[in-house]
Amino acid sequence: MHMPYVSIVGAAGYTGQETLDRVLHHPELELYAVGSDSLAGREAAALDPRLNRNGGRRVPRLITNAAALACEADVTFVCLPHEEAALLEPPSRGIVVDLSGAHRLRDAAQYDAWYGFSHPRPENLVDWCYGLPELTPPSGPLVANPGCYATAVLLALGPLRDAIEPGSAVVDAMSGMTGAGRSLKQSSHAGAVLENVSPYRVGAHQHVPEIAQILGFPVSFTPHLLPVRRGLLATCNVRSTGADLRELLEAHYAASPLVSVLPEGVAPELSRVQATDGTELGVFEDRHTDRTIVICAIDNLGKGAAGQAVQNVNLLFGLRETAGLRLAGVLV
Secondary structure, three states: OOOOEEEEEOOOOHHHHHHHHHHHOOOOOEEEEEEOOOOOOOOHHHOOOOOOOOOOOOOOOOEOHHHHHHOOOOEEEEOOOHHHHHHOOOOOOOEEEEOOOOOOOOOOHHHHHHOOOOOOOHHHHHHOEEOEOOOEOOOOOEEEOOOHHHHHHHHHHHHHOOOEOHHHOEEEEEEOHHHHOOOOOHHHOHHHHOOOOEEOOOOOOOHHHHHHHHHOOOOEEEEEEOOOOOOEEEEEEEOEOOOOHHHHHHHHOOOOOOEEEOOOOOOOOHHHHOOOOOEEEEEEEOOOOOOEEEEEEEOOOHHHHHHHHHHHHHHHHOOOOOOOOOOOOOOO
16 A cells, blocks of 8 residues: 655645645655646756755656646645635545635635635535644544644633633734745835834734634734744733633643643743744743733744644544654754
8 A cells, every 4th residue: 555645736835845845754645746836847946956856755846736736646735825725626535735724714704804805615615624633633634724823822722712711812923924925025025024023914814713713702813923934922811710721731732742831930932843843832820910821832834834734634644643743943
């Protein structure tokens, strides 16, 4: 029996390249096709000059995204913009993991309000499962990979949703600039990002309904852009109904290979999770109020995107959950 064949649709973007890297280092997945409309017909070195040298796994010549989708591989990773991904007809076989937001929300009407387009296949949204392994493990062949901010907030608050006052959750989150995607925008120019921290989509970020869908209640959420390439930190301020929130988080993640609840007094930091697929959680009591602060740090391209996508595939195939993933950073 052959190893599962993998096709990547949209490999030229940040999430596509990060997914490709993990597949190439995965002991039980075989890369079959790599799609990119902008690079179709060219050798893999056009995507990154390090590919196909030094004796690593060989990457095939790039093909169009439509051709990569038509391969109907055992696993298809879709790394396209939201609206493009929403238009796609999933292959008739194999597992499909969509890293965009095109299939995360159950209510099609919310796409108009939060993503700015009418969903072209609203009747198919019910076929997609939401794949956040530590809270909602993938349950079918069509997997909507969670958003990066949603991942951090849900890992912090998901196990606590029955132990906190629903209206009390206030979240300030910060992400590296790769979270905005590879397409250049005025707000992502170096001149706008460096030596600056800027809030954006205040009160209107598309991950808000995604978070509410899982928690069962909305949170007040404000994202900020950091002058770093990668990494995400979410500070969640909540009021407990009386339970010990640290105990609940420690119990929930006791067996998790990717989520660590740090000791008391130790705060999560970007530097320890950057370029990894791990998660750090810190829990603090606010001495001046009756509130608790839960802080989550992940890599927005790792646990917030490509790492989680591969983790979902591992679970669906019954493979080692951490196969192909980056488990630790480098001590410096």
